[in-house]
Amino acid sequence: MPRMETELRVVTANGTRQAVRVGGPPDGTPVLLVHGNCSSSLFWEPLIRRLPPTLRVVAPDLRGFGDSETAGVDATRGLRDFADDVAALLDDPTLFPKAADASSVDAAAEVRPVVVGHSLGGGVAMRLLVDHPHRVGALLLAAPVSPYGFGGTRDLAGTPATPDFAGTGAARVNEDFVTRLAAGDRSVDTPTSPRAVLRATYVADPAALGEDEDLLLDSMLSTATGDDNYPGTAVESEYWPGAAPGKRGVLNALAPTWFRLADDLVAVAEKPPITWVRGDADVIVSDTSLLDLAYLGSLGLVPGWPGADVRPPQPMVGQTRAVLERYAAAGGAYREVVLPGCGHSPHLERPGEFVAELLALTDAWAG
Template sequence: MDAGGIRQHVRTWGPEGGKPVLLVHGNCSSGGYWEPFVRDHLAGDATPLRIVAPDLRGYGDSESAPVDATRGLRDFADDLHALLGAGLFGSDDPVVVVGHSMGCGVAMQFTIDHPERVAGLLLTAPVSPYGFGGTRDLEGTPTTPDFAGTGGGTANPDFIARLQTGDRTGEEPTSPRAVMLSAYVADSSAFGADEEAMLDTVLSTATGEDNYPGDSVPSESWPMVAPGERGVLNTMSPRWFSVAEDLVALDPKPPVEWLWGTADAIVSDTSLFDLAYLGQLGAVPGWPGAEACPPQPMVGQTRAVLERYAAAGGAFRETSLEGCGHSPHVERPGEVLAALERLTAANE
């Protein structure tokens, strides 16, 4: 459908009069990444839900419209708002917004911009409210003035090339299948019979400077690359995305459920996608040391912000999932379902 000036592909389940739930996927996937969870755990629910799972711009079957990274994740959040205005839920009732990874950042931005439209916020493996990479402490202090080590220049070129060619092999560690099986989940068998369909969502990612990964600029600070102004990875650089203060100041404050996996390779205090942590491991040469460039405490930052959110009158519930990787709705669907049920029940 056309909404917000671009063509957006949307999956819907359930009656228009059901309780509204909006599912927001993460980076290098699509709305299809939610399908097994909906199929196996939400279809035929005793309390009918109206579920909407869009493909964000540049993913799935949505238009590969350019992403203005200087707006943080707001291009994506604006697209969601346009979809809600198109009547997909059949009412203007507040929705429970469920995010995964980058999609949680989109959900945060959407909630900040339209708090009256959000009945509850479910964050699964969320990007930190201070963005991805380039910050040193629980307050989100930038590691360098130009946010070196974040943005479009941090992506692996071979992974990008394999996305472009639709590579479905799995022998090389930089192949989309290998990345999905090693980084999206802690147990490579977690996708089961849905593995090929889930790989389709990864391969649906539009590549280039306007989409994934985006552009970059040189830096005088290690690792000699800083964020640009276009494309997906730059949207999550703390140069452009830092929403902690806006979250804490929200009014009204919807209840928040936060689920994270202790074996998450992407979003953690020891992320294998954080160049500072890879430098500490010796995997990226030239690391200047922990004092100059410590790994980002991603989980700690999210907890600190949500504790401030609660102190300012909000409410949140944290659920740590032992041994779970980056996809709680794939690996621990029962826990995600329970959190969703708590939020939808609170909206009765």
């Protein structure tokens, strides 16, 4: 099979300068790839190489990542800053040539890609569906953030553990990791170096990174750091562990304070098919997440944990399943695909199976 080639373009959409990787023929089945946190569109390159050149692939760098503009993130909008940026790309005829007809009163003339979202990108994809349901042909969620946000909730219904969701958003960040990320650290001499984090948390087996490790590290190191980007701001809290999400920055946009779209997802009028792909060895999005302070507290790694009755770990996987079951009961359809021994990046670790799931959605879209 011929290898798909991509080119990097720069466009202005939603008032933001966005770098976008584009591949495949203009009239190919449209696929929109939305990367996760502390990464960029480069994180999709190993997958794109495996895709048939008949697809029209568009993979943007989200604001503050890769080569896109370092525009600030208003956390109080949840992930809408990102979703609005991505939605604006769908009307750019240089990316999706069919978008030249987007002004038509016939909604069928509008581009409706298969949207693939990884981790944070899964949350952006869900937000895109909620806010622009007529622009999504299908969703492929790869290790997505819970529809109730990241951390700070206690049960499958997303009940808050504390009124201010203490210990989530920028309040949970490892400051040494942020310092090393900002400095462009490429070492592996400490667990908080970006390369060590890539090996330990993004995949279950570091060997899965292969010859692409430096490419993927470049992607991580492209993250813009600061109060308006990664990680964002934190405020004092009377609840353990003493800090809560602020109103600016990426991690706060993921916090359940601002990102809670479970009910909206279930209620969306147009319900495209959803495929949810996850690894059973994921340590980031998990019911026992190593980035959830409540779970770390239960292990004795964060002092002062008030106990499971007060602050249980977030059941992230269970929450996503419960919401997607409601989505199906309300007229939608979803599949959960669990990959044994796979971590947080199914498209990197199990590319054959991941491509098969993507092609099943694009074939259904094209049919």
